[in-house]
Amino acid sequence: MIVAEGLTKRYGATTAVDGMSFRVEPGRVTGFLGPNGAGKSTTMRMVVGLDRPTAGRVTVGGHAYVDSPAPLREVGALLEARALHPGRSARDHLRALGATHGIGAGRVDEVLETVGLTGVARRRAGGFSLGMGQRLGIAAALLGDPRVLVLDEPVNGLDPEGVRWVRQTVRRLADGGRTVLVSSHLMAEMAMTADDLVVVGRGRVVATGTVAEVVASVSDASVLVRSPRAADVAAAVHRAGGRVEGGAAGAPLVVRGLDAARVGDLAAAEGLPLHELTPRQASLEDAFMTLTAGDVEYASAAAPATSGRTS
Numbered sequence: 001m002i003v004a005e006g007l008t009k010r011y012g013a014t015t016a017v018d019g020m021s022f023r024v025e026p027g028r029v030t031g032f033l034g035p036n037g038a039g040k041s042t043t044m045r046m047v048v049g050l051d052r053p054t055a056g057r058v059t060v061g062g063h064a065y066v067d068s069p070a071p072l073r074e075v076g077a078l079l080e081a082r083a084l085h086p087g088r089s090a091r092d093h094l095r096a097l098g099a100t101h102g103i104g105a106g107r108v109d110e111v112l113e114t115v116g117l118t119g120v121a122r123r124r125a126g127g128f129s130l131g132m133g134q135r136l137g138i139a140a141a142l143l144g145d146p147r148v149l150v151l152d153e154p155v156n157g158l159d160p161e162g163v164r165w166v167r168q169t170v171r172r173l174a175d176g177g178r179t180v181l182v183s184s185h186l187m188a189e190m191a192m193t194a195d196d197l198v199v200v201g202r203g204r205v206v207a208t209g210t211v212a213e214v215v216a217s218v219s220d221a222s223v224l225v226r227s228p229r230a231a232d233v234a235a236a237v238h239r240a241g242g243r244v245e246g247g248a249a250g251a252p253l254v255v256r257g258l259d260a261a262r263v264g265d266l267a268a269a270e271g272l273p274l275h276e277l278t279p280r281q282a283s284l285e286d287a288f289m290t291l292t293a294g295d296v297e298y299a300s301a302a303a304p305a306t307s308g309r310t311s
């Protein structure tokens with residue numbers, strides 16, 4: 001388990017991480033989700049002891065990672081900056097890493113196989129594509145067969161097959177009882193990969209919970225209703241505790257607080273004809289934007305109204 005309590009990191013005037021508290025449970029994939037500059041990488045670096053918190057603390061399995069006697073066996077990390085000797089082969093890179101922890105060549109070949117790099121194991125890692133580099137980084141993270149995995153943007157640069165492979169890999173690791181923290185700035189990707197979410201914006205935690213809980217907390221579900229007797233439908237919805245907008249001059253009603261089935265049943269019970277009854281759910285990306293609105297460090301200006309390609 002990873003536990004952060006009031007975790008804070010300042011670089012001069014910049015507060016990269018601002019009092020984050022969250023837990024990452026074993027046996028689950030936890031998505032660490034936030035826009036660029038939200039403090040995800042900085043937090044992950046503190047988890048693995050590469051950065052010291054300015055205040056607060058983060059523990060892995062009950063103690064600070066830097067106090068771990070065999071860190072590679074406890075926490076496997078893929079962090080954004082790739083630290084590898086470009087002239088070394090993938091196999092030699094992993095062997096050198098393993099040697100510091102008494103991890104032998106057999107295990108190196110095993111992880112190369114796991115990540116699908118066996119065929120290129122003797123090639124210079126410096127010539128690897130971004131996707132191959134990511135696979136090698138994941139191999140390094142898996143080397144010590146750690147109980148905790150911290151993966152910063154692991155799908156970055158991967159093709160669709162690679163993305164699916166990462167998804168299946170983290171699922172298998174979590175199903176094996178491991179603690180898995182995976183960062184991303186893509187809500188849709190996290191919704192497919194994660195069980196739990198820690199959503200961050202501008203260095204702060206803005207939401208935690210299962211993916212479904214986080215989405216439900218912000219997604220503004222509603223039901224679109226058209227009826228020639230809209231006013232009577234609206235009255236029935238009100239009596240049942242729902243809220244209604246619209247309906248003026250033949251416009252559809254937008255019902256909140258009741259689902260489509262309930263609205264349909266209410267109308268049927270009163271003999272009110274319905275011409276449309278459409279459940280509407282905000283998209284995951286909409287939910288994410290709602291959550292982190294105002295927390296985005298580098299917001300783009302609205303797209304220009306004129307059509308035409310800019311590139």
Ligand SMILES: Nc1ncnc2c1ncn2[C@@H]1O[C@H](COP(=O)(O)OP(=O)(O)OP(=O)(O)O)[C@@H](O)[C@H]1O
Binds near residue numbers: 034037038042043297
């Ligand atoms: N070494 C550093 N020195 C100064 N500022 C830093 C340093 N590292 C990070 N920051 C700043 O801290 C903030 C958080 O950065 P961080 O890289 O942790 O965010 P992130 O959520 O991982 O973003 P991204 O998705 O773009 O990688 C940013 O404003 C960044 O510019």
